[in-house]
Amino acid sequence: MNRIIIILSISFISTAILAQRKSVSGFVFNDINNNEVYDKTDIPLSSIAVSSLQTIVQTDENGYFEIPVLVHDIISVIKPKGYEFTLQDNNVPKFYQLYYQKPIKENLFYEGVKIEKKLPDTLFFALHKKEVKQIFKTHVIGDIQAPGLAEVKYFRELIVPGLLKNPADFAVCLGDIADNQLDLYADIENSLEPLNIPIYMVPGNHDMNYRAKDFEHQVETYRKHFGPDYYSFNYANTHYIALNNVIYHGWDKKNDQQGFYDGGLHEMQLNWLQEDLKLVPIDMRIVLMAHIPFLKNFCDSVNLVEIFSLLEGREDILGLYGHVHSIESWKYSNDDLMKGKGHFQGHIAGSACGGWWVSPFGLDSLPDATSYDGSPAGTFLYEFSNEEYSKRFIPGGKASDFQLRISNPLIEVLKDSIETRFIYVNIFDGDEETKVHYTIDNGESYKLTRVDEPDPFVARNQYRRFNRDGWTPRLVDCNHLWKASYPKNIELGMHKIEVQCILSNGKGYSDVKIFEVVK
Secondary structure, eight states: OOOHHHHHHTTSSSSOOSSOOOOEEEEEOOTTTSSOOOOTTTTEEOSEEEEEEOOOOOOOOTTEEEEEEOOOEEEEOOOOOEEEOBTTTSSSSOOOEEEEEEESSSSSSSOOOOOOOSOSEEEEEEEEEEEOSSSSSOOOOEEOOOOHHHHHHHHHTTTHHHHSSSOOEEEEEOOBBBBBBBGHHHHHHHHHGGGGGGGGOOOGGSSSSSTTTSSGGHHHHHHHHHHOOEEEETTTTTEEEEEEOEEEOOBBBTTTTTOOEEESHHHHHHHHHHHHHTTTTTTTEEEEEEESSTTTTBHHHHHHHHHHTTTOOOOOEEEEESSSSEEEEEOOOGGTTOOOOOOEEEEEETTTTTTTTOOBBBSSSBBBBOOOOSSSSSEEEEOOOOOEEEEEEETTTOOOOOEEEEESSEEEGGGGGGGGGGEEEEEETTTTOOOEEEEEOOOOOOEEEEEOOOOHHHHHTTTGGTTTTOOOOOOEEEEEEEEOOOOTTOOOOEEEEEEEEEOTTEEEEEEEEEEEEEE
């Protein structure tokens, strides 16, 4: 009864902003009747973590919290397991409240968060009870990176059908949602609407308001559409942490162009991360989601040491990244500045736009979009259980079993050059534990060796690969490429090569190709 009296008394307080508020209060509750209103049929939720951009507090036995606020802040609830939020029209959960007390005076070119004339004195966050799944699935979407409406349509045609054919419990987008053209957010949101599952966003370097003076207001348009640029939530025994690891240094006034950026976490976000992890049991799985890989060649080493030190002692950590437009998996070690004995797996999850939507185009007017490591445009589907997780690559616009490409041999191979020629196979989600063998004409099985070289398929098509600006991605080494010599006794004539691979997760794939050895 006391709870109801408190709520009624709040409704008579004026909502006019008399001065800058130093804190804001609110309630988190189980919305029993699903009306998004906190009334006497609902149940307050205690010990729920509530976050601002600088700190985290917990609700008391009445579901009540009070939290310090910045002039420009976002208050959000760290979703506990067994609960869900209602979805907004863009499928982003209603887990946050924009709380801007003063307008932003900077000219950001693209519209940012608008100040509300009347900010609420009390915030209310409605949660809905949901069964905790022991096994759940997640779509992981890297770099949509659409520079125009045409590329948004390519995304709808190439990528979204694969997401719909492989149902998941929620999806995460790992940044570079747009390609600097932030007015395309609405069109991208419309493209994702058919998923009808929670979508959690992460900002990338191409999601910045490049006119901003510095990193303080670099993601105002992103925040307007998707909410906080760093936050966390829970599913079953997994704690997800979305981070904004793009530090923008501001518009270059001298040259009248966008400025440069670094990879890392600024001090306030680093402090927030420390507060967040304090509330996470040491044996709980951690999934970090950031645009830029937490690696020395992308981020400041001192900053990485600070980040990794917060993760010490944890046995199960997964880092999901975009940015690189390739697929790569690795285990962090001391060489990566990761101390301690915990298992920390890193994964660059490819990109939805592949190689920046590059040509050539097919008869359906869709781009080939092959990434520079030879992998096709696509996404990943992760499956999590209490004990383990696995992943599967979902190629865009292709058969689901298109998991490898026999890049060589070509249709014909000269007999006299066979000793200097090699068989190449690109296993898109391959890593150092992947096993690859081939046979010719169902004969003896031969092993292929993993190499770091450019994919011959990409190299021989490089002259046809360019995007809308006439730019061609550079030719780079692929770290999921396998190589072998031809059998010495191969004869003239037609042959069948069959390649079989076993990924580190135990899944097997194969492909066949016909070629002819000629004089």
